[in-house]
Amino acid sequence: MLCLSRLTDVDERARGHRSAPGGAAGIRATFGPAAANYSRSFFHADPARLDEVVELARPERADLALDVATGTGNTALALAPHVAHVIGLDLTPAMLAECRRNAQRVGAANVSWVQGDACQLPFASGVIDLYTVRAAPHHFSELGGALSEAARVLKRGGHACFIDCSPPEAARDHLHQIEIGRDPSHVLSRTLAEWTHLLAEVGLQVESAQRRELDWDFEGWMANLAIEPDRVEALASKLEAAKGQAARELRPQRRDGGLRHAYWHALIRTVKP
Amino acid sequence: MISQELLQLLACPSCKGPIQPSEDGLALVCEAERLRYRIDDGIPVMLIEEATSF
Numbered sequence: 001m002l003c004l005s006r007l008t009d010v011d012e013r014a015r016g017h018r019s020a021p022g023g024a025a026g027i028r029a030t031f032g033p034a035a036a037n038y039s040r041s042f043f044h045a046d047p048a049r050l051d052e053v054v055e056l057a058r059p060e061r062a063d064l065a066l067d068v069a070t071g072t073g074n075t076a077l078a079l080a081p082h083v084a085h086v087i088g089l090d091l092t093p094a095m096l097a098e099c100r101r102n103a104q105r106v107g108a109a110n111v112s113w114v115q116g117d118a119c120q121l122p123f124a125s126g127v128i129d130l131y132t133v134r135a136a137p138h139h140f141s142e143l144g145g146a147l148s149e150a151a152r153v154l155k156r157g158g159h160a161c162f163i164d165c166s167p168p169e170a171a172r173d174h175l176h177q178i179e180i181g182r183d184p185s186h187v188l189s190r191t192l193a194e195w196t197h198l199l200a201e202v203g204l205q206v207e208s209a210q211r212r213e214l215d216w217d218f219e220g221w222m223a224n225l226a227i228e229p230d231r232v233e234a235l236a237s238k239l240e241a242a243k244g245q246a247a248r249e250l251r252p253q254r255r256d257g258g259l260r261h262a263y264w265h266a267l268i269r270t271v272k273p
Numbered sequence: 274m275i276s277q278e279l280l281q282l283l284a285c286p287s288c289k290g291p292i293q294p295s296e297d298g299l300a301l302v303c304e305a306e307r308l309r310y311r312i313d314d315g316i317p318v319m320l321i322e323e324a325t326s327f
Contacts (some may be wrong), residue, residue, distance in 0.1 A: 024322070093316075096316050101284060115316055122284055122285065122317075124289065208326075
């Protein structure tokens, strides 16, 4: 069961968008076989993207950090040198096995791994100094439930930081079927405005919220999930068929031997008052 | 083996109440909900749908 509490308009919209079987089983089916790819993903393991997390999170020495939907632990391990302890939580056992290998590889001793659900966090209330989640909320069928849990486990004055795919609206709507074609457990990318609305609902105060654009490597993105070449081509054609505002935002072009286009993430820092 | 520090932070994902190690050390137990969460290779599996009742 994935969080059934706290429906919001945006969550209702996510339900409407959902066209493929999702939930915990869908996420494990997608990410179990792909676990190792995420340790070397062009996005997830890119040192520049990991520096960006640390810059946003501003970890402190005494912090107890929780990285939710940690995947192969890239974010948790980036935070580990800066804090007292990090807990990485994920739904998928294969991802957590990869986390443990990665922690051993980098010699991180102050990390723990827990299998759990972002929407039903297995932690006491008010114990976490720093909550992070990166590139995962677009899988959450009810993001409001996950955000409520983030607010619950944080100490007062603690910070929650969110990084997730967040195109402007026209590009988001055009990309939606491509995202689902690539990853059936994708539910919905939220715009920055939708994010700030949801955060206000759970009582997290936004300290900073920005949308950052990247020059996106379409084939590299597909390779994270080992999408077969025929489907990559079909999804590329769909992307290049963008018209109007979506085309102006996405700016697809063939160059450097592949398809490149714009892609966006929301980088949001909040505090629990 | 789950560290004492982690044990103090973990809670039952259902009732958010305290959990404690089972007598055999192979699981974490919520007495209030009478749920047992197994530990797989040192990683606690804190999922309600995978917990067993006792």
